Amino acid sequence: ISATHVAFGSTRVMATCAAGGQAVGTAAAICHERSLTPRALSSGEGLRELQLRLDRSGQYLPSREIIDPTDLAACSTVSASSELKLSEIPANDQWLSLESGWAMLLPLVVGPCPVFTFQLAADAPTKLRVELRRSSKAANFTPDETLEVLELDLTAGESNPQISFTNPLDRSGYYFVQLCENPAIRVRLSDQRLTGVIAVTSACNRQVATSNLQSPPDGIGIDTFEFWLPKRRPAGHNLALTIEPPLTDFSPNQVTHGPARPTVAPNAWVADPADALPELHLAWPEPTHIRNLIIEFDPDWDHAMESVLMTHPEETVPFLVKDFDLLDDAGNLLAEVRGNHSARYQHIFESIVTTSKLTLRIHATHGTPAAVFRVRVFA
Numbered sequence: 001i002s003a004t005h006v007a008f009g010s011t012r013v014m015a016t017c018a019a020g021g022q023a024v025g026t027a028a029a030i031c032h033e034r035s036l037t038p039r040a041l042s043s044g045e046g047l048r049e050l051q052l053r054l055d056r057s058g059q060y061l062p063s064r065e066i067i068d069p070t071d072l073a074a075c076s077t078v079s080a081s082s083e084l085k086l087s088e089i090p091a092n093d094q095w096l097s098l099e100s101g102w103a104m105l106l107p108l109v110v111g112p113c114p115v116f117t118f119q120l121a122a123d124a125p126t127k128l129r130v131e132l133r134r135s136s137k138a139a140n141f142t143p144d145e146t147l148e149v150l151e152l153d154l155t156a157g158e159s160n161p162q163i164s165f166t167n168p169l170d171r172s173g174y175y176f177v178q179l180c181e182n183p184a185i186r187v188r189l190s191d192q193r194l195t196g197v198i199a200v201t202s203a204c205n206r207q208v209a210t211s212n213l214q215s216p217p218d219g220i221g222i223d224t225f226e227f228w229l230p231k232r233r234p235a236g237h238n239l240a241l242t243i244e245p246p247l248t249d250f251s252p253n254q255v256t257h258g259p260a261r262p263t264v265a266p267n268a269w270v271a272d273p274a275d276a277l278p279e280l281h282l283a284w285p286e287p288t289h290i291r292n293l294i295i296e297f298d299p300d301w302d303h304a305m306e307s308v309l310m311t312h313p314e315e316t317v318p319f320l321v322k323d324f325d326l327l328d329d330a331g332n333l334l335a336e337v338r339g340n341h342s343a344r345y346q347h348i349f350e351s352i353v354t355t356s357k358l359t360l361r362i363h364a365t366h367g368t369p370a371a372v373f374r375v376r377v378f379a
Contacts, residue, residue, distance in 0.1 A: 006220055019059065026053050056376065058296065058344045060259055062139065072290065072377040073256045076282040076358075080252035082272035084369065086197065087247075091119055091240035095186040100203035102187065103133070103178035103228060104239050105141070107196060107249045107265050110172050113165040117242045118179065119188035120161065122154040129180035132165045134173065138264050142225035143176045154185065173264045176200070176228065179239075189237040192273070195298045195319055195371035196250070196266025199238045200228040230302055233313045252280055260296040260373035268298065271362070271370040278370040280360040282377065283329075289379045290353045292346070295360065296374040297321045299343035316341045318367030329357035341366075352379070 003011055010016055027041050027050055040046045055066040068074070089104075096102065108114065113132065120128070130150045133143035148165045163177070179187060181202075204212040204227065216222040230236045250270035258267045271278035298319040316322075320343065326335040335347050358377065362370040 006222065022057070022059055023050070023054060026050060026057070026059075056294070058260065060261060065258075068376070070378055071256075072284070072288055072379065073282055073375050076256065076284050076377070078252045078256055079281045079283070080269060080271065081277070081279040082275040083248075083252060084194070084250040084270040084272055085246040085248050086194070086243060086250070087245075088242045089190045089192050089194070089197070089238050089240055091188045092191045092237070094189040094237065095121060096189050096237075096239070098128075098179055098182045098185045098187060100201055101178055101181045102199060102201050102239060103143075103176040104241065105174055105176055105198050105200055105228075106243075107247060107262075108169055108172065108175045109249065110169055112168050114247070115244045116163040116177055117160050117244075118163070119158065119240055120154060121158045121186045121188075122156055123184045124156050126154050126182060126184045128152040128154055128161075128182055128185055130163050131176070131178040131180060132167075133176040133178055134171075138171065138173055140225075141174060141228070142223070143178070143228060144225060147175075174262075177241075188240040190240040192238060193318060193368045194238070195268045195270050195368065196262045197238065198230050198302045199236060200230050202226060202228055232303065233318075255280065255372050255375045256282075258374075261301040268371050268373045273369040275370070278362045280362075280372060280375070281357060282375060283357045285356070287354050287356050288377075290349065290355065290358070290377055292348050292378040293326070293358070294374075294376040294378075295345045295372060297340075297343050297345065298371045298373060316366045318365070319371065320366050321362055321364075321370055321372070322366050323363040325359075325361045325363070327359040327361060328353060328355040330355075331359075334358075 001011060011020070027038060030036065030041060030046070030050060030053065031038060036046060041050050051061055051064060051066055052068060055061060056068065130152060131146050132148045133146050135142050136145050148167050150163060150165070152161050154161070202212045212227045213224070214227065215224050249265055250268065252269040254267050255269050261267065269280060300317045300319045320341060322340055323338045324340070325333055325337070326347065328334055334349070334353060337345065360372070360375070
């Protein structure tokens with residue numbers, strides 16, 4: 001492609017190239033099938049068909065709500081054996097020094113802000129600045145708005161201060177509960193990883209940057225913003241904390257609509273970590289004919305896929321569902337999957353299945369509580 005140096009800074013990135021290649025390949029297939037020129041897919045019905053096929057195949061189209069009229073899951077009633085009500089991210093025995101700012105990125109809803117409790121340890125009496133921040137653009141993750149600031153007086157030693165922001169939230173979305181830099185303070189970490197919840201830091205790589213702030217020249221169409229990034233696994237643990245009242249945006253109703261990744265919300269069903277055999281159910285009022293099923297799991301969208309030069313800390317993403325069964329309304333086994341390592345599972349049945357209910361029974365994940373972003377069902 002031909003691009004300015006500014007646009008090339010994005011298009012040359014391998015993940016962007018892969019997304020563009022998928023779109024171009026899908027467009028070429030439609031043109032071939034229907035004897036169309038590429039221009040025919042630039043608007044109207046051609047563009048809608050291209051977007052629909054990309055959405056079905058797992059492509060993410062920002063700011064586009066794709067309605068698939070043939071998806072039978074959209075008209076089902078969804079339930080589950082459990083769902084996450086996030087009241088605690090339990091502590092381990094590790095501490096993190098606040099050599100840089102750290103924040104928990106959490107999905108909060110309109111109304112009073114929950115009360116957060118962190119486990120802290122101070123080397124000497126000191127103050128900790130705590131901020132509640134968000135992006136002014138709902139779908140962004142760059143905190144350019146500071147909604148409230150608290151100053152905590154800490155004594156030497158360990159403490160569990162409650163962080164109570166007083167201003168109600170006027171918009172649902174992701175918020176940064178930020179512990180500002182203070183090397184005299186340590187915060188307790190957690191081993192628990194969860195879909196749609198992540199710890200991020202303002203620390204920057206001094207080999208390639210002088211600060212975490214991007215300040216481009218005026219007039220080139222790029223925003224000024226701070227980089228807040230997760231640490232690469234196996235580092236980058238969540239911060240241990242309690243939340244009152246619990247966060248409840250992890251219901252099974254999420255799986256029949258919306259993007260299959262966190263955006264302004266987790267967009268995922270997450271099972272209660274204590275649920276030993278989580279089940280997700282899709283039910284229809286009448287027997288339904290099913291031939292094709294697509295389930296989209298969590299491949300950890302919070303971390304960009306590293307290049308082979310960086311190496312990977314594990315062979316399989318711990319967020320993925322590993323072993324699961326598919327059952328019909330009579331409990332008959334439709335599919336038995338073991339050792340899954342893919343974000344997108346598709347099952348095309350040899351013959352049409354007629355059932356009024358589908359059950360996804362999860363036997364194991366690769367490490368985190370069971371989570372599903374999207375289920376699609378086609379005749």
